[in-house]
Amino acid sequence: MFSIFTTMDNGKPRLFPSWGLKDYKSFLLSAYLEHELFEEVIYKVKQEQKGLLCWGGGTWSTTKEKTILNGMTGMVCPGEILAMLGPSGSGKTTLLTALGGRLNGKLSGKITYNGQPFTSSIKRRTGFVAQDDVLYPHLTVLETLIFTALLRLPDTLTRDEKVDHAGHVVTELGLTRCRNNMIGGPFFRGISGGEKKRVSIGQEMLINPSLLLLDEPTSGLDSTTAQRILTTIKRLASGGRTVVTTIHQPSSRLYHMFDKVMLISEGCPIYHGPASTALDYFSSIGFSTPVTVNPADLLLDLANGKNCTQLQASHRSRRYSGKHRTRAEIARKMAKSEQWGTSWWQQFKVLLRRGLKERRYEAFNKLRIFQVISVAFLGGLLWWHTPSSHIQDRISLLFFFSIFWGFFPLYNAVFTFPQERSMLIKERSSGMYRLSSYFLARTAGDLPMELALPTAFVFIIYWMGGLKPDPTTFILTLLVVLYSVLVSQSLGLAFGALLMDVKQATTLASVTTLVFLIAGGYYVQQIPPFIVWLKYLSYSFYCYKLLLGVHYNENDYYQCPEKGLCRVVDFPAVKSVGLNHLWIDVFIMAMMLVGYRLLAYLALHRLQMN
Numbered sequence: 001m002f003s004i005f006t007t008m009d010n011g012k013p014r015l016f017p018s019w020g021l022k023d024y025k026s027f028l029l030s031a032y033l034e035h036e037l038f039e040e041v042i043y044k045v046k047q048e049q050k051g052l053l054c055w056g057g058g059t060w061s062t063t064k065e066k067t068i069l070n071g072m073t074g075m076v077c078p079g080e081i082l083a084m085l086g087p088s089g090s091g092k093t094t095l096l097t098a099l100g101g102r103l104n105g106k107l108s109g110k111i112t113y114n115g116q117p118f119t120s121s122i123k124r125r126t127g128f129v130a131q132d133d134v135l136y137p138h139l140t141v142l143e144t145l146i147f148t149a150l151l152r153l154p155d156t157l158t159r160d161e162k163v164d165h166a167g168h169v170v171t172e173l174g175l176t177r178c179r180n181n182m183i184g185g186p187f188f189r190g191i192s193g194g195e196k197k198r199v200s201i202g203q204e205m206l207i208n209p210s211l212l213l214l215d216e217p218t219s220g221l222d223s224t225t226a227q228r229i230l231t232t233i234k235r236l237a238s239g240g241r242t243v244v245t246t247i248h249q250p251s252s253r254l255y256h257m258f259d260k261v262m263l264i265s266e267g268c269p270i271y272h273g274p275a276s277t278a279l280d281y282f283s284s285i286g287f288s289t290p291v292t293v294n295p296a297d298l299l300l301d302l303a304n305g306k307n308c309t310q311l312q313a314s315h316r317s318r319r320y321s322g323k324h325r326t327r328a329e330i331a332r333k334m335a336k337s338e339q340w341g342t343s344w345w346q347q348f349k350v351l352l353r354r355g356l357k358e359r360r361y362e363a364f365n366k367l368r369i370f371q372v373i374s375v376a377f378l379g380g381l382l383w384w385h386t387p388s389s390h391i392q393d394r395i396s397l398l399f400f401f402s403i404f405w406g407f408f409p410l411y412n413a414v415f416t417f418p419q420e421r422s423m424l425i426k427e428r429s430s431g432m433y434r435l436s437s438y439f440l441a442r443t444a445g446d447l448p449m450e451l452a453l454p455t456a457f458v459f460i461i462y463w464m465g466g467l468k469p470d471p472t473t474f475i476l477t478l479l480v481v482l483y484s485v486l487v488s489q490s491l492g493l494a495f496g497a498l499l500m501d502v503k504q505a506t507t508l509a510s511v512t513t514l515v516f517l518i519a520g521g522y523y524v525q526q527i528p529p530f531i532v533w534l535k536y537l538s539y540s541f542y543c544y545k546l547l548l549g550v551h552y553n554e555n556d557y558y559q560c561p562e563k564g565l566c567r568v569v570d571f572p573a574v575k576s577v578g579l580n581h582l583w584i585d586v587f588i589m590a591m592m593l594v595g596y597r598l599l600a601y602l603a604l605h606r607l608q609m610n
Contacts, residue, residue, distance in 0.1 A: 087304050128215075136358045153341060212237075213243075340434065376460040458477060521576050558571070
């Protein structure tokens with residue numbers, strides 16, 4: 001068991017911002033209970049092994065369990081920094097993830113927080129800083145922290161109080177100089193790597209956590225910047241916070257800033273105790289070292305050496321030599337029930353505002369606007385004032401409406417969730433907001449651009465193409481196109497959420513749109529009966545049919561060379577889809593819109609659960 005004591009302020013436990021009087025009393029009582037220490041934490045995963053058979057060809061596969069963590073134990077108290085050292089693949093990050101309540105799978109042993117099981121509500125009050133800085137590139141430092149404060153701090157605080165708190169964190173972490181600078185990304189320069197790491201730490205500091213977990217906070221930073229980061233962490237710990245961090249290969253300057261060290265090798269503990277006595281311990285069991293060696297280098301050499309089994313046995317005999325204490329059962333009953341700090345509506349508003357501010361550069365970029373407007377003008381010139389007698393050209397223009405605005409939004413929507421996968425996992429793991437509030441805010445934030453461009457498109461090409469100059473017909477045409485845009489976007493969201501990989505989702509979208517194009521009722525009008533069902537899966541087919549129904553009815557005629565006047569419903573491109581039961585088509589598209597978005601939501605929920 002990994003027992004964690006909470007932060008103390010002047011000898012008293014810190015009152016979290018979202019706690020009431022009852023919670024505080026429970027916390028005071030549990031803080032002084034005896035805690036059970038050093039029960040093993042074991043984590044196993046199933047791995048599938050495949051290979052080629054030596055005879056007869058073919059392959060074989062088998063599944064076996066691999067132990068990632070094996071008997072991990074430890075304790076950390078307020079005001080201390082516990083550093084977990086070990087070579088790559090030793091299990092440091094896995095253990096840290098388990099301590100933060102973010103590890104799924106076969107985990108045995110107990111992880112307690114002041115004698116209480118690690119619940120979802122405790123996880124929301126725990127700061128977890130991942131190795132990679134997952135931040136929105138187009139937001140400034142201050143905007144990033146303000147939006148995080150508005151989402152994570154409780155509704156008992158006013159908006160001004162939350163903004164002020166974000167400003168205090170900016171000052172505390174030494175980010176005042178760059179507070180109005182954008183975070184930056186791969187395509188434009190922003191703040192430095194060390195400043196990004198401090199912003200990530202600041203996001204967790206907003207909730208004033210008693211427990212702060214950091215995964216490789218100095219990874220990829222130069223020695224000077226790494227020391228500044230660790231100095232900041234040391235200052236946070238000295239204020240009474242409990243800090244646990246993984247670190248790969250610290251310099252001697254960084255090593256001496258740790259209070260405790262846990263050395264891990266192949267998922268097993270080799271040493272757990274004060275950082276200052278680690279070398280003395282290994283000397284006492286026969287592993288003497290030169291005085292000038294960096295302690296961290298020596299420990300990593302031991303963890304990578306051939307004597308790991310002997311060291312693990314020595315550590316086990318050492319750690320169980322003490323006297324065990326019993327944890328009172330009352331602490332388990334006092335686990336705080338899961339509650340959200342802010343309301344659903346507050347989360348939706350903040351996420352919507354943050355999304356619009358972040359994507360203002362992406363959505364309203366000049367290239368995308370030029371792409372749509374140029375196609376509209378080119379199409380308008382090609383179909384310039386098409387006479388009503390040229391029914392073939394007019395119907396082809398309506399079909400162009402259905403395919404262009406059936407496919408263009410789909411390809412844009414495919415990128416939505418894969419691009420935000422890391423951010424969604426990070427923020428959902430912290431319990432920052434409900435998935436439903438994120439999903440609706442994210443999809444609603446795309447609507448202005450998704451609806452503005454097709455509206456401009458229809459305005460241009462409709463009148464240039466010489467379609468029926470009737471306001472009612474124009475408005476209905478616009479509504480049908482916008483309806484198709486929403487359905488197309490829904491399918492793109494579903495593809496992206498299901499696969500969470502841009503390449504795979506784009507490939508699936510390409511195949512789907514090709515099928516919808518061919519089976520849309522315009523190119524192939526006599527589809528064989530055994531495959532005719534394909535067109536009923538195509539929203540482009542329904543959009544095309546609705547557009548025909550808006551512009552024509554069963555009593556309309558057109559000029560045909562053979563007979564003089566012919567009925568529109570007998571024209572092959574119209575006859576193949578028909579002009580009846582239009583309201584059924586509207587209903588089917590509505591079912592598609594809701595169904596695709598529900599599928600996308602469930603796929604995101606599965607991602608969050610995994």
